[in-house]
Amino acid sequence: MAEHETTATISIEVSYALPDCQRTVVLDVAVGTTARQAALSCGLTRYFPALDLAKVPLGIWGRSVDDDALVADGDRVELYRPLRASAREQRRERAKRGGF
Numbered sequence: 001m002a003e004h005e006t007t008a009t010i011s012i013e014v015s016y017a018l019p020d021c022q023r024t025v026v027l028d029v030a031v032g033t034t035a036r037q038a039a040l041s042c043g044l045t046r047y048f049p050a051l052d053l054a055k056v057p058l059g060i061w062g063r064s065v066d067d068d069a070l071v072a073d074g075d076r077v078e079l080y081r082p083l084r085a086s087a088r089e090q091r092r093e094r095a096k097r098g099g100f
Contacts, residue, residue, distance in 0.1 A: 007031070010073035014042035016051065018081065023047045029071065035060060036067035038077045056080065 015024040057080040
């Protein structure tokens, strides 16, 4: 009987959100998978066709990570969208309008 090689897998989530819509998918990936590999295999472009999975900034549990960061069991990989304005610019605009 031939031995079958098995690859250990872990369970992660990949999440992306727009102001009015959020999607999170659960994936089983091989141990040693990077954040970018997880992003590329998540399938979220089905819901967000304009999402460029090869270039979108990444994070794990709210912390920005490089493409080659390894994911761990239970991690949530987050796909970040660009901000419309920086926090500094938003404060300036509120101050001009008399807001705090």
